[in-house]
Amino acid sequence: MTLAFRIIPKLDIKGSDLVKGINLEGLRVLGKPDDFAKYYYNEGADELIYQDVVASLYGRNGLKSIINKTAKEIFIPLTVGGGIRTIEDIKGILQCGADKVSINTAAHEKPHLISKAAEIFGSSTIVVSIEAIKQSNGKYIAFTDNGRNSTGREVIDWAQETVQLGAGEIILTIVDKEGTGKGTDIELINEVSKILKVPFIVHGGLGSINQILETSKINSVSGVALSSVLHYELVSKLRNNQPKDFEGNTQFLKSRKLFTSVQPTTIKKIKQKLNQNNILCR
Amino acid sequence: MKQKNIAIINYNLNNLFSVKNAITQLGFNSNITYDHKEILQSDGVILPGVGSFSQAMKQIKNFGLDNVIREVINEGKLFFGICLGFQLLFDSSDENGCSKGLSVLKGEVKHLSTFGKIRKIPHVGWNKINMNINDYTNNEINLSKFNNKYFYFVHSHAVQVINQKRLLTSTKIEDSIICSSVYKKRLIATQFHPEKSGIDGLNLLKDFFSQES
Numbered sequence: 001m002t003l004a005f006r007i008i009p010k011l012d013i014k015g016s017d018l019v020k021g022i023n024l025e026g027l028r029v030l031g032k033p034d035d036f037a038k039y040y041y042n043e044g045a046d047e048l049i050y051q052d053v054v055a056s057l058y059g060r061n062g063l064k065s066i067i068n069k070t071a072k073e074i075f076i077p078l079t080v081g082g083g084i085r086t087i088e089d090i091k092g093i094l095q096c097g098a099d100k101v102s103i104n105t106a107a108h109e110k111p112h113l114i115s116k117a118a119e120i121f122g123s124s125t126i127v128v129s130i131e132a133i134k135q136s137n138g139k140y141i142a143f144t145d146n147g148r149n150s151t152g153r154e155v156i157d158w159a160q161e162t163v164q165l166g167a168g169e170i171i172l173t174i175v176d177k178e179g180t181g182k183g184t185d186i187e188l189i190n191e192v193s194k195i196l197k198v199p200f201i202v203h204g205g206l207g208s209i210n211q212i213l214e215t216s217k218i219n220s221v222s223g224v225a226l227s228s229v230l231h232y233e234l235v236s237k238l239r240n241n242q243p244k245d246f247e248g249n250t251q252f253l254k255s256r257k258l259f260t261s262v263q264p265t266t267i268k269k270i271k272q273k274l275n276q277n278n279i280l281c282r
Numbered sequence: 283m284k285q286k287n288i289a290i291i292n293y294n295l296n297n298l299f300s301v302k303n304a305i306t307q308l309g310f311n312s313n314i315t316y317d318h319k320e321i322l323q324s325d326g327v328i329l330p331g332v333g334s335f336s337q338a339m340k341q342i343k344n345f346g347l348d349n350v351i352r353e354v355i356n357e358g359k360l361f362f363g364i365c366l367g368f369q370l371l372f373d374s375s376d377e378n379g380c381s382k383g384l385s386v387l388k389g390e391v392k393h394l395s396t397f398g399k400i401r402k403i404p405h406v407g408w409n410k411i412n413m414n415i416n417d418y419t420n421n422e423i424n425l426s427k428f429n430n431k432y433f434y435f436v437h438s439h440a441v442q443v444i445n446q447k448r449l450l451t452s453t454k455i456e457d458s459i460i461c462s463s464v465y466k467k468r469l470i471a472t473q474f475h476p477e478k479s480g481i482d483g484l485n486l487l488k489d490f491f492s493q494e495s
Contacts, residue, residue, distance in 0.1 A: 041480070095299070197402055
């Protein structure tokens with residue numbers, strides 16, 4: 001491989017706040033997205049993912065003003081997801097300065113959106129997001145709406161289908177692990193990485209440097225999307241991060257108590273470790 | 283000192299705001315424009331773009347921009363081509379059969395599948411650029427600091443390094459090598475996106491447009 005392994009902070013947005021949940025649920029406010037985005041950019045983030053975590057649920061999209069501002073200050077690729085349902089939605093997000101859009105629910109409801117979008121905007125602009133949950137029979141099924149609704153489709157089949165439709169990149173979220181810091185699902189990632197010929201980003205459960213290193217060694221994994229492991233480190237550094245200005249659940253900001261196995265770290269430390277292990281990083 | 287005016291050529295295909303945002307951040311003025319006079323009177327020109335080569339050429343001709351582009355390059359105006367704006371400067375592209383380019387530079391743009399065994403196409407992500415010349419004739423700008431640095435690429439077509447007399451940097455994709463940037467007089471054009479390549483990308487644009495215009 002000659003491409004650098006990508007370290008991608010994922011910013012979950014609710015209203016105007018940066019939030020974080022566990023298994024995509026129980027969102028707690030961590031701060032203002034702008035503070036986090038700038039910090040990660042200066043620390044060497046290779047890309048940022050913005051996810052409007054309630055957009056799909058409420059059928060709206062309120063992320064544009066945040067993206068518009070970010071694109072004026074941050075000069076790395078920006079991927080935006082959450083509630084994108086039409087070609088017009090995609091156009092609107094790209095015009096705010098996003099480089100790629102990520103789509104989950106709408107891809108299941110109308111797969112031709114992916115092919116049409118790839119044709120109009122180029123497949124490298126279209127990322128399909130897959131939320132995987134392991135079932136009691138051992139099968140991995142793709143879900144929508146933050147792991148709430150089953151589509152009945154097997155993850156591997158769906159990944160292949162979306163690439164055929166024109167998806168230029170896949171981001172796979174291991175929902176059971178997401179926000180827990182308990183490590184990812186190596187078995188599923190191995191399986192998916194074998195069949196994919198487009199960039200493949202792994203998300204969910206990566207709560208320590210060693211777990212990230214383990215994932216980066218899997219052939220064909222292009223990068224990791226990280227939230228808790230980076231956010232919790234930064235929260236402790238940010239001053240002016242007082243609970244009073246925020247809209248949602250600020251219990252975490254008041255107590256600063258971690259309920260997960262996450263071992264917070266920084267992008268610099270992650271890249272240092274990967275480089276020491278011959279994983280190319282920028 | 284008067285702020286420099288950079289014309290970002292608009293041929294109505296795509297979103298040019300990230301290029302404009304980068305130029306603004308660097309302290310230059312810029313207009314997104316297809317107006318011939320504005321382009322000819324600017325202190326520097328950017329030809330940006332992603333997307334279809336043939337569509338872009340069609341639009342450039344519709345707006346009569348092909349002659350304007352050749353003119354500003356020939357008269358030695360600072361000129362920076364980015365991604366599709368790099369590819370358009372060559373003779374042709376094999377996209378949709380064969381499409382003619384601006385022929386400012388000699389060479390053909392070809393699909394990455396013709397470069398050997400590249401498993402993942404498009405080539406998307408951060409890759410290194412390697413300086414191929416030490417005697418880049420323009421003394422006003424020192425490019426050696428960008429050697430071996432990572433820049434952001436998104437593309438399915440590329441230019442061969444073989445016989446490329448204007449090669450500035452090359453880049454390795456798996457086991458193949460592509461031309462990642464070229465120079466000619468006061469022109470630099472890059473296959474990668476400096477406006478999306480973090481601090482190094484911004485510095486490249488800044489150094490380039492800080493040259494005397």
